Amino acid sequence: MLPTSIAAAIPARAGVGLKPEHYRAILESAPDVAFFEIHAENYMGAGGPPHRYLEAIRARYPISLHGVGLSIGADRALDREHLARLRGLVERYEPGLFSEHLAWSTHDTGFLNDLLPVPYTRATLERVCDHVDEAQEAVGRRMLLENPSTYLVFAESTIPEVDFLAEVAARTGCGLLLDVNNVEVSATNHGYDPTAYLDAFPAEHVGEIHLGGFAATTDDRGARLLIDAHGSPVDDRVWALYRHALGLCGAVPTLIEWDNDVPAWPILHAEARRADALLARVAARPHGERRAAEDLHGTHAL
Amino acid sequence: MAPTLSEIQAAFAAALVDPALPVPDGLCGPGGGPAARRFAVYRNNVVVGLTEALRARFPVTDRLVGPEFFGAMARAYVAAHKPASPLLMHYGDDLPDFIAAFEPAAIIVYLADVARLEAAWSQAYHAAEAVPIGIAALAAIPTDELASVHLTLHPSLRLLHSAHPVASIWAAHQTDGPVMPPEPWEPEDVLVVRPEAEVLVHRLPAGGLAFLAALEAGAPLGVAVERATAAAPAFDLPRNLAGAFEAGAVIAASISAAVQALAETCP
Structure with a gap:
């Protein structure tokens, strides 16, 4: 338990992915940011500065716990030690949200360090549901x-x-994390309409939105191929999709992800403020449903 | 018969880490189009992600050989060594051994030892917290029992011997720019420890490495002194003991239960 008076619940405002480059700027300038999201695996060491900084930041802000290594989409069993480490972080830092990916990353050769795709079949669905049940438990x-x-x-x-x-x-009763940048990336890569994807997305399950930057290359036929690179500002097309998503989901906690070529703090903070301005408009709508984070995914245990 | 999820992932994983293998059957772009460049994105993500994780963990090694050489060396390591877990902070613990056997790097004879120091540094960075004690703790122990005292060392403590001035080289290359070779060029014994928030790197005096290694292995103070003196006849106990405490390397001092029991039964 933390000696903190800061609530765990994450409001329907903008947060930022926590990077070590910004630890000091955050503690010194106490920016108006609704929450910070951490990659769980970066805080699974026994001790040291990562935990010291995170404790100080958690004492001032809510935290969202985002795993990148559970390998939920793998056919093989989940790593029980990794689940125990995740639970340890939940108990220590009381995150307001806990999320993971529809992907796999571990096989016989070891940890493959990427979010690998799964075939969308009944067999995969069964496996993923079992793994989500097991992880939530x-x-x-x-x-x-x-x-x-x-x-x-x-x-x-x-x-x-x-x-x-x-x-x-x-x-499984799990919620969904809608990564709008991923929607733009996948829609471009597979030639479908991202807006139609959003319209079909089960908005009632969305508990958080991610925004990030992509990089562009070309595929085997010379067509545009987008890479989920998290190394640049959010693209204007993604901002447009985000506005559309807010119209469907209402105001939900929104994260700016910028993990590579990390910019100075004010640049990242400006991205969060831009998301906050859009969230405020949704929240202020007379008939808009403001959906506080705790309605969907509060800090209660299962 | 459609392949199972297990078979699909086995084929995907095998081709992912072996560029000589063809793209697995059943992977395609829009309209069933070819997927070679698409699959290459995943291959590239794995190699670049792991290479950059190593570059972040071994910044001085990177600086010593330059980014291009480091990238090639890291890719050779990545090809043969995948992380055992998603905790990338541990990835590259055996990169120093790989460098020691990496023929193109052989000309830089101290490179593997610098990498060893960097591996120790990041292990200390992520090690468990513990509160160091001062040398005053020994004052409470009767002089004739000092030889039986067990000193518990900080969990972040790492020890390193190099035939080269590894700590001096490491310290001189913390930033880019011209560097003069360490003078004198001589072997160095190194203590890495993180008593508070900062990882500290200390050069140890003669016999200091054998002394701390014996304590870390659980030997009582008297035995540690014997080993240190055997390793370096000029071993200076007061200097080394004070140095260990001042470095924040000691977290507890106790007399072993066996010695205490003996003392009680034989007044």
Whole structure:
């Protein structure tokens, strides 16, 4: 338990991915940011400065816990030691949100350090539901499952991605993390309409939104291929999709992700303020539903 | 018969880490189009992600050989060594051994030792917290029992011997820019410890490494002094003992239960 008076619950405002480069700026300038999100694996060491800084920041802000290494989409069993480490972080830092990816990253050769795609089949759905159930049970918290950025598709897939996510949420009780940048990336890469994807997305399960920057290259046929690089500002197309998503979901906690070529703090903070301005408009709408974070994914145990 | 999820992932993982293998069947772009460049994005993500994780953990090694050489060396390591867990803070613990056997780097004879120091540094950075004690703790122990005292060392403590001036080289290359070779060029024994928030790197005096290694292995003070003196006849106990406490390397001092029991039964 932390000696803190700061509530764990995350408001429907903008937060920022926590980077070591910004520890001091955050503590010294106490910026008006609704929450910070951490990559769980970066705080799984026994001690040292990462925990010292995180404790100081947690004493001032709510925290969201975002795992990148659980490998929920793998056929193989979840790593129980990793689940225990996640639970340890939940108990120590009392995060307001806990999320992971619809992806896999571990196989016989070891940890592959990327969010790898899964075929959307009934067999995968069963496996993912079992893993989400197991993770929520082991960690003791409701999870948000994030839609992936993908660069290719499986001939075996039979279920649309949105339907796949909706069924996992309905069956396991997990929420969804809608990464709008991933929507733009995948829609471009596979030639579908990102707005239609959002319209089909089960908005009632969305507990958080991610925004980030992509990089662009070309595929085997010379067509535009977007990479989920998190190394640049949020693209204008993604901001437009975000406004559309807010119209569907209402105001939900929104994270700016910038993990590579990390900019100076004021630049990152400006991205969060831009999201905050859009969130404030949604929240102020007379008939708009303001959906506080705790309605969907409070700090209660399962 | 459609492949199972297990079979799909086995084929994907195998091709992911072996560029000589073709893109697995069933992976495609829009409209069933080719996916070689698309699959290459995943291959590239794995290699670049792990290479950059190593570069972040071994910044001085990177500076000593330059980014291009480091990248090539790291990619060779990544090809043969995948992380055992998602905790990338531990990835590269055996990179120093790989560098020691990496022929193109052989000309830089101290490179593997600098990497060892950097591995120790980041291990200390992430090690458990513990509160150091001062040398005054020894004052409470009767002089004739000092040889039986067990000193518990800080969990972040790492020890390193190098035939080269590894700590001096490491310290001189903390930033870019011209660097003069350390003078004199001589072997160095190094203590790495993180008593508070900062990781500290100390050069140890003669016998200091054997002394601390014996204490870390659980030997009582008297035995540690014997080992240090055997390693370096000029071993200076007061200087080394004070140095260990001042470095924040000691977190507890106790007389072993066996010695205490003996003392009680034989007044």
